[in-house]
Amino acid sequence: MKDLNIDGISIIVPSFSDVKTNSNSIWSCMKQQLGKLDEKHPKVEIIIMNDDIDHPDKYDIYNSDEMKQFYDSENITVRVVDNRKYMTDEWKLYQGGSRIFGTIKEATYDYCIWLDDDDMLTPNAVRNYWDILQDEAKKENNLPIACIGATFRSFDSNHYQYDIGKDVFSIWVQGRLWCKQFCIEHGLTDETIYKNKVNRRQGEDYLFVQMFDYCCEHEEDKWRRIMTKDFICGFWVPNYNSLSRRDPYYGAHLSGSTMCSSNRIYEFMQEYNKKHNVEPREDEIMKHKILNMAVYSWFNLYDFIWTVGSTRTSEKPYKPLKEDWDLLRDSVGSLREKLLYYWDEVQDNDVVDEIYKVMHRTDCKIRNIWEGTFFDYINNGCKWLDYDYETMLKETEKLDFDDMNCKQSPKVKAWKARHSTMDFANK
Numbered sequence: 001m002k003d004l005n006i007d008g009i010s011i012i013v014p015s016f017s018d019v020k021t022n023s024n025s026i027w028s029c030m031k032q033q034l035g036k037l038d039e040k041h042p043k044v045e046i047i048i049m050n051d052d053i054d055h056p057d058k059y060d061i062y063n064s065d066e067m068k069q070f071y072d073s074e075n076i077t078v079r080v081v082d083n084r085k086y087m088t089d090e091w092k093l094y095q096g097g098s099r100i101f102g103t104i105k106e107a108t109y110d111y112c113i114w115l116d117d118d119d120m121l122t123p124n125a126v127r128n129y130w131d132i133l134q135d136e137a138k139k140e141n142n143l144p145i146a147c148i149g150a151t152f153r154s155f156d157s158n159h160y161q162y163d164i165g166k167d168v169f170s171i172w173v174q175g176r177l178w179c180k181q182f183c184i185e186h187g188l189t190d191e192t193i194y195k196n197k198v199n200r201r202q203g204e205d206y207l208f209v210q211m212f213d214y215c216c217e218h219e220e221d222k223w224r225r226i227m228t229k230d231f232i233c234g235f236w237v238p239n240y241n242s243l244s245r246r247d248p249y250y251g252a253h254l255s256g257s258t259m260c261s262s263n264r265i266y267e268f269m270q271e272y273n274k275k276h277n278v279e280p281r282e283d284e285i286m287k288h289k290i291l292n293m294a295v296y297s298w299f300n301l302y303d304f305i306w307t308v309g310s311t312r313t314s315e316k317p318y319k320p321l322k323e324d325w326d327l328l329r330d331s332v333g334s335l336r337e338k339l340l341y342y343w344d345e346v347q348d349n350d351v352v353d354e355i356y357k358v359m360h361r362t363d364c365k366i367r368n369i370w371e372g373t374f375f376d377y378i379n380n381g382c383k384w385l386d387y388d389y390e391t392m393l394k395e396t397e398k399l400d401f402d403d404m405n406c407k408q409s410p411k412v413k414a415w416k417a418r419h420s421t422m423d424f425a426n427k
Helices: 019-030 094-106 125-137 180-185 204-218 255-275 284-310 322-340 348-361 374-380 389-396 410-418
Strands: 008-015 043-050 076-082 111-114 145-155 161-164 176-179 224-236
Touching (some): 008 019, 094 111, 145 204, 204 224
Parallel strands (some): 008 043, 043 076
Antiparallel strands (some): 111 176, 145 161, 145 176
């Protein structure tokens, strides 16, 4: 293995929430069960990246002498970083920038856990990760570890539980242990990842993970990823005070920036291939990632249109900003054009497989595309990609939705025709 510092693990916590909210997260880091006092055990470094730039002293309580009485302050240290030291423009660091700057610039150890300040670690997360690192370090001729995947459990007030990363590497960054040196070696910095600074706060997990995994998948002879199914590393806890919970249209507001992330991923893949002399058309990994992103963008485009059209008569309708629509439309159209370059080589079964993955393994919300199939969309395009903002708003007014479908859908019309004796058939 490379000469990596595995004496401990750094925990990076991007923070903006009030202390009442993030105390559960920080406390879960402080109360890690490291092992018996007479045995070798990991050091823990908790780095709170304070993004509330108007309140630089907000989290000083975690460094107080009173707080140190309640945790193992000899083996667990807490540092609060004022994010203003890394700000060069009007943009805050948000989650994405905080994680990257915290890892590359602040972390003492070479392996880092990324935790949102309204989620929690399990008590044995650090120890389990650390034990794997120690065991692997004893083996001869092993490749260095780029990341270790574990299960991250989400649950909500309806008692629904879902284990993320149980079978595959998670798109959620909280479900892995990340190697700082891998990020540095592959240029995964704030400057390269978040060229559009809006992506620091939206689509940031998706953007980083896709770039990280693309490098890993091309360098299996240099770095390796370890997938463990032995433990749950943390919990996603519903924060009802978060912006995404308070604003029912939060996802629609930022769908354009998420699709902008996809285009940045494509640019990164091109840059990687050029640097490593990889022919893009021969790169099957790149081809499948573009297919996945195009499918995801297709669903997002129609979810956005559905949100605008279906809520226009509600008490609080969603009327997007012009820049929201422009960014979404242009980003989605760009992804379609990129996929067209490979379209003659894409197998139909691959398309069906990616549609299933997007529907069942992402935050995709819409299920019924009323204007045709994905094959129709790629082969013929769609009218929405040609609409300016005002035209888009006028066209959505013509759409008529019930709870599940657009009534103008050919499939809905066909279903009504087959049931022509029913009262609503000709409505």
